[in-house]
Amino acid sequence: MAVYTDISDEDLSAFVAGYGIGEVLSCKGIAEGVENSNFLLVTDQAPFILTLYEKRVDANDLPFFLGLTEHLAAQGVPCPTPVRAQDGQVLRTLSGRPAAIVTFLNGMWPKRIQNYHCAQLGRAMAQLHVAGADFKLTRTNALSVESWRPLLDACQGRGDEVLAGLTDELYAELDVLEAEWPGNLPQGIIHADLFPDNVFFRGENLSGLIDFYFACTDQFAYDVAICLNAWCFERDGDFNATKARKMLQAYRDVRDFSNAEMQALPLLARGAAMRFLLTRLYDGLNTPENALVTPKDPLEYLKKLRFHQAVSGPGAYGLD
Amino acid sequence: MAVYTDISDEDLSAFVAGYGIGEVLSCKGIAEGVENSNFLLVTDQAPFILTLYEKRVDANDLPFFLGLTEHLAAQGVPCPTPVRAQDGQVLRTLSGRPAAIVTFLNGMWPKRIQNYHCAQLGRAMAQLHVAGADFKLTRTNALSVESWRPLLDACQGRGDEVLAGLTDELYAELDVLEAEWPGNLPQGIIHADLFPDNVFFRGENLSGLIDFYFACTDQFAYDVAICLNAWCFERDGDFNATKARKMLQAYRDVRDFSNAEMQALPLLARGAAMRFLLTRLYDGLNTPENALVTPKDPLEYLKKLRFHQAVSGPGAYGLD
Missing domain, CATH: 3.30.200.20 (Phosphorylase Kinase; domain 1)
Structure with a gap:
């Protein structure tokens, strides 16, 4: 608010x-x-x-x-x-x-995600990635892999107030992410915050993307990974492979998604989960207990992180 | 919010x-x-x-x-x-x-009150009082004189955290208000919360009254008293008699304002000041310290209360 x-x-x-x-x-x-x-x-x-x-x-x-x-x-x-x-x-x-x-853009953001939302999102995200190619300015992603350790440090071990053992678990994951984070995937302008409340629909048609205040220059596949987390899990925590497939198929209709990008997706999705887990954790620890704004639940993203840790490859997402 | x-x-x-x-x-x-x-x-x-x-x-x-x-x-x-x-x-x-x-009503509420705002408000308030006459339902004013002592009691003496001596001062004032509160003035539907943020203007013309969720059946002059407090004091706390005169003259163009109502105005204005002082005090004492909503200042209304205590009659408001 x-x-x-x-x-x-x-x-x-x-x-x-x-x-x-x-x-x-x-x-x-x-x-x-x-x-x-x-x-x-x-x-x-x-x-x-x-x-x-x-x-x-x-x-x-x-x-x-x-x-x-x-x-x-x-x-x-x-x-x-x-x-x-x-x-x-x-x-x-x-x-x-x-x-x-x-x-002003007409439309409303979807409160309950349907398959057609994911398909439309995939297409629009690819259009954004392609259209950004000849934009002259660049902006570093201030919330990419280099920022996560300092952010976790800033939580001062208090992650364990949210869940016993959380801090150690996140430091161990950071070791993996920092060691394996890819750097050579195709990159350009990404939105970096394409959550459902930033995507408007009129009926079944996507009518607008808003809130570009995290947009930056980064690997395109990381934007896809953020959306896998934000759009393809059900409320009960289950991953919906159909939604992921719809999203990626529609994306590929507009922009190639290389095999290297596909193979990196599980790790990128772990990183995307870590990024939102950490900002939620930090904000939650630093929000007054009685404030009117309810901090978003970091543990929602811990579940997503653990899901991606367990997959054997992008095939587990229903992708090929 | x-x-x-x-x-x-x-x-x-x-x-x-x-x-x-x-x-x-x-x-x-x-x-x-x-x-x-x-x-x-x-x-x-x-x-x-x-x-x-x-x-x-x-x-x-x-x-x-x-x-x-x-x-x-x-x-x-x-x-x-x-x-x-x-x-x-x-x-x-x-x-x-x-x-x-x-x-939907076009217009915006005025952030800086000008004389013409007060004139337009006076006219619209009188129109509201007249138009309400043949409305069949009634609603008791739950925030009138009978409610103030229980509200002050509920503050449990903590008014003194805001200003030393405040609690005693308010109890003494309540004794006067309860003893002298008029009951025989013309009454009907009043808005009871006609603050500037509930009144829209387009340019210099009043375009809307909103937020009727305190509307009730009460003495019309009490509505006028609420508006004297809400519209006719400058930010530095000075009472602006010109604004009061503009408001009441415009009111009288639409509805008679009897001599009895006029004579009661200083006491009604004290009561109106008490009502908003008390709800602000209570809300302030019961708002978490770090909440995003800033409680409104009860002492603004203590100044207004003291001003009305000191007047000799409605002439002090520039009214006759």
Whole structure:
């Protein structure tokens, strides 16, 4: 849940007057995006999303994020397009914060994942990977394998408050991940956070990808691995091989997925599980007990990690 | 900030299909209303507000609230109108909660109060008081004078953690309020929570009154007293008599404000200050220290209370 910066009417009117998007009819804070304040801004022309960037996003990264979505949208990837102000800028200032207006995407994120969601996701993710190829900027993945040990260190052994033995188990896994992490797979722009709440559908059709604030330059197959974890496990913890197959088949319709990428998938999926397990663990340990935000369960990702540790190869995912 | 109930796509589609309002394009949780989950629901016909009633609102009161706004809107008061489903109902069930769809009001609430806001508010409040006259249901004001002593008792003397001597000061004030509280002033439907964030403007014109979940049957002048406190003090704590005069003049253009009501205003304003002071104090003492919601400052209302204690009569407000 975002902290909402209050915007005065006068500031908002003056800000919006800098764009050719009509008169403001309404502006409501919305419960979308954890890192920023997001508002649904309705003018007499169209709805838009107004984002004020709060401290958790590094202002130096904003040209990358805004430039990337502008580039991807121009290539036909359904994502929010920054609106240029009349002075040509996409990143301006409102209520003392960096601010941008982006186009509004219809659709809703799926609460219960069906097979067709996974197929549509696979296709859109591959389109994103292909469309990012000629984007000029790069951004290091600040949450890749090098970051995990410092993150676990920062938990100061308190993982055992969540589950006895957890800290040792994670350090042992880190040893494997650091030793075996691949570095030569095809890479480019990845979304790195394509969870269901960042993917909109209208009916059975994918209508938008949002929240590019973890996007970075990394191996494409790692994005696929993140989605295997986020989309292909059922609520009871079971892996659904049909969903994985649907996702990867649709991906391959758009972009080749090499044998080397396929063979690396179990390890990448372990790494992807580790990354979300660690941020959830750290956030959970550092969230006040009575806060209104319920920390996400790190143990959901421990189950996924253990599942991938046990597989013999990508065939176990129903993939070939 | 509301707790947002997640609604599954299938549940939402099935629910909305029960109304003749078109296909759902988007549904986003909005940061409006503390007591309920509110969503901005956009269909291919229009935007609406979808409300799921959480535990803090008594379900037995919902027919009063929904019936009242339907009645007021029919009388021309700009407030959200409940949309009737095809079965004729306004109150239905979604995700296991009572739920209603109401019309969307354009406009934004004023962050910095100008004189014209107060004039428009006075007129709209009087229209509300007049329009409520032939509404058939009644609802007791659960936060009127009888409730204040139990509320202060429930703070268990901990008011002194906020300010030394506060508890004794409030008990002494309660003695006066209980002894002198008027009972014979004209009464009917009042909003009882007409703070700036519940009043929308488009430019200089009032476009909507929202959030009727404290509405009740009580003395009209008490509603005026609440607004004197909420709209006519500057941020530095000074009372702005011009704003009070603008508000009351505009009110009187629509509804008589008798001499008896005028004379009672200082005491009613003390009571209104006590009511918000006490709920803020109680909520502040019972909010976890690290919660994301910042409790509103009870001492803002202590200053207002002391101001009204010191006035010699309504003339001190610039009123006559």
